[in-house]
Amino acid sequence: MTVLGVLPVLAPPPGIDILGLLPEVILAGGFIVLMMLDLVTAPAQRGWLAVVSVVAVAGAFGATVWCWFDAATPRTVYFGAFAYDRFGLFINAIILVSTALVLMITPQYLNRRGLHYGEYYALILGAATGMMLLAGAGSLMVIFLAIELLSIALYILSGFNRTEPRSQEAAMKYLLLGGFASGFLLFGMALIYGETGHTQLTLIAAAITNGGGTVDPLLMAGIALLFVGLAFKISAAPFHTWTPDVYQGAPTSVTTFMSVTTKVAAFAALIRVFSYTFGEPLIYDRWKIIVYFVAIASMVVGNVAALRQTSLKRVLGYSGIAQGGYILIGVVVLTPAATWGSLYYLASYAVANIGAFAVITVMANRGEDLDSYASLRGLAFRRPYVAAAMGLFLLSLGGFPPTAGFFAKFFVFAAAIGAHELPLALWGIGTSAVSVFYYLRVGLLMYTRPQPDEPSYNWSRTSLSGGGVLALTAAGTLVMGIFVTLVLNIAVSAQNGIVLHG
Amino acid sequence: MTGIIWVAGGLAALSALGVVFSPQPLYSALSLVLSIGALAVIFLVLNAQFLFVVQLIVYAGAVMVLFVFIIALLSPDREERFRVDARFAIGVTFAVGVTVAMLLAARNGITFNGNGFRAQQIGQASDPYHGFAFDQSDNGLVNTAGNVQSVGGQLFTTFLLPFEITSMLLLVSAIGAVYLTRRRRDPNAPVRRERALAREPQLEEDRIEVEVR
Numbered sequence A: 001m002t003v004l005g006v007l008p009v010l011a012p013p014p015g016i017d018i019l020g021l022l023p024e025v026i027l028a029g030g031f032i033v034l035m036m037l038d039l040v041t042a043p044a045q046r047g048w049l050a051v052v053s054v055v056a057v058a059g060a061f062g063a064t065v066w067c068w069f070d071a072a073t074p075r076t077v078y079f080g081a082f083a084y085d086r087f088g089l090f091i092n093a094i095i096l097v098s099t100a101l102v103l104m105i106t107p108q109y110l111n112r113r114g115l116h117y118g119e120y121y122a123l124i125l126g127a128a129t130g131m132m133l134l135a136g137a138g139s140l141m142v143i144f145l146a147i148e149l150l151s152i153a154l155y156i157l158s159g160f161n162r163t164e165p166r167s168q169e170a171a172m173k174y175l176l177l178g179g180f181a182s183g184f185l186l187f188g189m190a191l192i193y194g195e196t197g198h199t200q201l202t203l204i205a206a207a208i209t210n211g212g213g214t215v216d217p218l219l220m221a222g223i224a225l226l227f228v229g230l231a232f233k234i235s236a237a238p239f240h241t242w243t244p245d246v247y248q249g250a251p252t253s254v255t256t257f258m259s260v261t262t263k264v265a266a267f268a269a270l271i272r273v274f275s276y277t278f279g280e281p282l283i284y285d286r287w288k289i290i291v292y293f294v295a296i297a298s299m300v301v302g303n304v305a306a307l308r309q310t311s312l313k314r315v316l317g318y319s320g321i322a323q324g325g326y327i328l329i330g331v332v333v334l335t336p337a338a339t340w341g342s343l344y345y346l347a348s349y350a351v352a353n354i355g356a357f358a359v360i361t362v363m364a365n366r367g368e369d370l371d372s373y374a375s376l377r378g379l380a381f382r383r384p385y386v387a388a389a390m391g392l393f394l395l396s397l398g399g400f401p402p403t404a405g406f407f408a409k410f411f412v413f414a415a416a417i418g419a420h421e422l423p424l425a426l427w428g429i430g431t432s433a434v435s436v437f438y439y440l441r442v443g444l445l446m447y448t449r450p451q452p453d454e455p456s457y458n459w460s461r462t463s464l465s466g467g468g469v470l471a472l473t474a475a476g477t478l479v480m481g482i483f484v485t486l487v488l489n490i491a492v493s494a495q496n497g498i499v500l501h502g
Numbered sequence B: 001m002t003g004i005i006w007v008a009g010g011l012a013a014l015s016a017l018g019v020v021f022s023p024q025p026l027y028s029a030l031s032l033v034l035s036i037g038a039l040a041v042i043f044l045v046l047n048a049q050f051l052f053v054v055q056l057i058v059y060a061g062a063v064m065v066l067f068v069f070i071i072a073l074l075s076p077d078r079e080e081r082f083r084v085d086a087r088f089a090i091g092v093t094f095a096v097g098v099t100v101a102m103l104l105a106a107r108n109g110i111t112f113n114g115n116g117f118r119a120q121q122i123g124q125a126s127d128p129y130h131g132f133a134f135d136q137s138d139n140g141l142v143n144t145a146g147n148v149q150s151v152g153g154q155l156f157t158t159f160l161l162p163f164e165i166t167s168m169l170l171l172v173s174a175i176g177a178v179y180l181t182r183r184r185r186d187p188n189a190p191v192r193r194e195r196a197l198a199r200e201p202q203l204e205e206d207r208i209e210v211e212v213r
Helices: A003-010 A018-040 A047-070 A086-113 A119-136 A140-158 A165-196 A201-210 A217-233 A242-249 A252-275 A281-307 A312-332 A336-363 A384-398 A404-418 A422-446 A464-482 A484-496 B002-021 B025-045 B049-074 B086-106 B141-145 B147-155 B160-181 B193-199 B204-212
Strands: A075-077 A082-084 B110-113 B116-119
Touching: A018 A047, A018 A075, A018 A082, A018 A086, A018 A119, A018 B160, A047 A086, A047 A119, A082 A086, A082 A119, A086 A119, A086 A252, A086 A336, A086 A464, A086 A484, A119 A140, A119 A252, A119 B160, A140 A165, A140 A217, A140 A252, A140 B160, A165 A201, A165 A217, A165 A242, A217 A252, A217 A281, A242 A252, A242 A312, A252 A312, A252 A336, A281 A312, A281 A422, A312 A336, A312 A404, A312 A422, A336 A384, A336 A404, A336 A464, A336 A484, A384 A404, A384 A422, A384 A464, A404 A422, A404 A464, A404 A484, A464 A484, B002 B025, B025 B049, B049 B147
Parallel strands: none
Antiparallel strands: A075 A082, B110 B116
C-alpha cells in the first residue's frame, strides 16, 4: 500500500464533524477525567471533584456559546444523526446552567447525608451529556440511546443513598417504569422505521411528505407509542405515577437535577420530533388529539393532586406535572410563537424549580430533609432571605408578575389563542388559578410565627455556595420577569435556527 | 433450501414446546439452545450471515451460559408438576390466537414461491411510502457486498454516533453497577455497621460467629 493510499484515512471522511458535538465531547471528557481523579482523591478532599465538574460544565457552556455564533446556518452532522442548530444549543445552555447550579449545592448536602462519593459527580455529568445529546438528536437511534444514557445515570442517582429504603424504592420504581417506557419508545421507533425506511428525522419528514395523501395506521401507531415513551420522561399525566415517589425518595440534590433537566431535554426532543418532523397536516390532525388530551390531563391532575399533599417535595413533583401540561400546549400548537413560548417557559421553569428545590437542599439538616409542612413554619423569621427567595420561586411557578413564570405562561397561552385553540388556553388559565392555592399555602406557612412551645425544625446555615445558588436563581427569576426581551430574543432566534432539512 | 427451512423451522417449533413443557429447568434451557440454533440456521439460509453469527454468539453463547449458570447456582429442587386447568386453557388460547394473528399480519410481508421464502416490503398493498425497498435478489447490493460488510459500513457511517453513544452508555451502567453493589470501606462515610450486618447474614464475620457458637 502506498503512502497516498493511506492518506485519505487521516482526513476525516465527510459527515463526521466533531465540531457539531463540541459541548457534548467536553462534558463526556470531564466525566472520564472525574472517574480517574476519584481514584487519587482522598475522601476528605472530594469537594474538589465538585469544583472539577463545575469547570467541565463551564467549559461545555463556553463551547455552547461559541457554537451559538458558529451555528448561524444550521446543519446536521454525523450523517444526519445530530442537529447542530441554535435550538439544540439553547436547550444545552439551560441544561448546563442547571447542572452547574446543582453541582454547587451538592457537596454540602452529600456530606450531611454521609454520601459523598466521587461517582455522584461523574454520573451527573454522564446524565447531562445524555440530555444534551437528546436536545440535539437528529435520528431516532440517538434519541433512544440518549434517553437510555440519561435514564440509567438517573436510576443510579435516585438510589444513591443505599442505606435509605425510600431511596431504594425510588430507584426501583423509576427503573421498572422507565424500562416499560423505553419499550414503548423503541416499539414506536421500530414501526416508524418500518413505515418510512429511515431513522434520520429529516429523511422521515421527507418520506412522510412524499407519501402524503393517506395515513398508514402503523405509522400512527408508531407515533403514538413514541409519544408515550417521551411523555413518561416529561411526566405528563397518565404516565406520571412514578414522579412524586421518585422525587420524594431520591436524594434532594438529585431531585433538583432531574426535575428540571430531564424535562427540558425531553421537551426539546418532543418539539423537534412532533412539531417539526410530524408536522404534515394529515398526520398532525391525528396526533394532535392525543397530545391535546394529555396536556389537559396533566394540568388538571398535577394541580388537583398537589392540593392534597403534605410533603413539600411531592407538592413540587405534582406542580412539575402541571407545568409539563402548560409546556405541552406549546407542542400542540404548531406556530413558531408556540415553540419559542415553550422555550421561554422551559428556561423560566428551570430557574424557578432549581431555586425551590435548592431551598429544600440547602436548608436540610443532618436528620431529615426540609420536606414536611411543619418544618417550614416560621422559616421567614430565622432565615428571612431564604424565605423571600422561596416566595419568589413559588410566585414564579404560580405565574405572578413580575417574575419569569408570568411571561412564560403569557407567551404560551397567547400562542394558543393566536392559533384558535381557545379551550386549551382556558384550561391553562383555570388550572393556574387552582395552583395559586398550594403555592400560597407553602408561602404563608413560612411567614406564620410558630407557637412558642412548638419544636421547630433545625434549619442549616446557608453556605457560600448554597446562598450563591439561591441568589443566582432569584436574580434569574426576576431578570426574566422584568427584562423579558433579554432571553426572549435568544429563544426566538433558537426557534428560527432549528434545522429542518439535511 | 426450502427443505432446510422446513426442517429447521419444525425443529425450532418443537424445541420451543420443549422449553415450556419440560419438567426440569435445565432441560428447558437446553431446549432453548436448540430452538435458538434452529432459528440461526433459518437466518443463514435466508442469506443473513451476520444475524446467524450474532444469534449463535450472543444468544446461544452468552445469554444461555448465564441462564444455565443461574439455574445451576440456584439448583431448584423440583419443578411444580404440570397441571391442565383453566389458567392453562386461557394461556394456550392466547398463545394460539397471537400466533395466528401474527401469521395473518405477516402474509403480506413474507411470500413463499416454488424457490423459497422471500421477505418483501411490509404492507406493500397499503403502504404509501415507496421511498425504500430492499433489493433482495441474489445480485442485490446487500447480498453481493456481503452481510457483514454492509452492517459494518452502516455502523461506521449512518450509525457512527449511536455506536459511540453506546460505549458511553455501557461505561455509565458499569459505574452504576459497581457503585450499587460494592461494599463500603470508607472511613469518611460510615455505613451503619450494625444495620448492615443485620441485613446481610451471609457476611464473613457473621458466619464465623455462628460456627464458634
